[in-house]
Amino acid sequence: MRARIEHDIVFLHREDVPEYKKGGSVVRNSYFWALRSIAAQSYRQRDWEYEAEVWLALQRMLLSFTESGYLGLRETQLEFPAEADIPAVLKPIATWE
Template identity: 65%
Template sequence: MRVKIENEVLFIHREDVPKYNKQGSIVRNSYFWALRSIAGRANSRYDWEFESEVWLALQRMLISFAESGYLPTQETQLEFASETEEIPKVLRLVSTIIS
């Protein structure tokens, strides 16, 4: 998931957020609701926002869903742009840098 950090807020690109589908997978829908439950803003018209206070919970959630084996890596990994100064320590286990 493409992300950026501005003013201690992590933004997940709105096109990369998991989609809720009433007829969809239970795991994917649970993932959607879990992410939404800790987001400061979760609206399909905007990037989803996660304040720094929830980054540890976000990290644990991403690791848990990644370990389930039901979701591909690109849906459970935070992708920072190469010009990112530094990935916060609490998010390093679930992050990568893309070019």
């Protein structure tokens, strides 16, 4: 998922966050609700926002869904711009574009 950090807020690109689909995959819908539950902002047509105080929870959640094997790495890994400084807490689940 494309990500960026501004003013200690992680923004996930709106096109990369999971979608809730009625009658869809239980894993994908659970992933949607888990990510949404800790987001500071999660509007449909805007980037989702995560404040620094939930970054550890975000890291653990993404690692858990990655290890489950049900979702692809591109769906559970944060991709930051090449020049970005990735905070230590997010490094286990992050890479550069």
